[in-house]
Amino acid sequence: MKLVKWALVGLLALPALELLAFLAIATLIGALWAALLLVATSFLGIRLLRKFGGEDLARIRDGVASAGLQAIHVEDPAVARTIGALLLALPGFITDALGAALLMPPLRRRIAATLITASRKRSHPAQNKTLDLTPAEWKEEKRDGREDDDASR
Secondary structure, eight states: OOHHHHHHHHHHHHHHHHHHHHHHHHHHHOHHHHHHHHHHHHHHHHHHIIIIIHHHHHHHHHHHHHHGGGGOOTTOHHHHHHHHHHHHHSSSHHHHHHHHHHHSHHHHHHHHHHHHHHHHHHHSOTTOOOOOOOGGGOOOBOTTSOBOOGGGO
């Protein structure tokens, strides 16, 4: 399935998964505590956006203005902090877990490495093994292993 389809399925499934996560947490710690935890993490996300958001968004905006979308790197702490704070500001335990992971440098690096590896695999599929060489970079060999000399022709 293509990335866009997976993203659409994920966005449609996220509310249901967030509800299930809330019910699971509420079962463990109680509905009131679960609701208070959701509110607290949302306030934390908003606070982080106020603290870092303006500065980080300005850096991202300047990079995009100068180099386009290629300026946005997943491993850039400004990008990760901004996305992490946004995810924390959204109500839900799944988005809170993802946002908290992006705010922790070791997990951020691991997530960035995983996303970079996945994007390289997608942009350079293993089935495409075509190698482009100039005529000076290759030599034709005969079946018995001897090189075919172009001067002998």
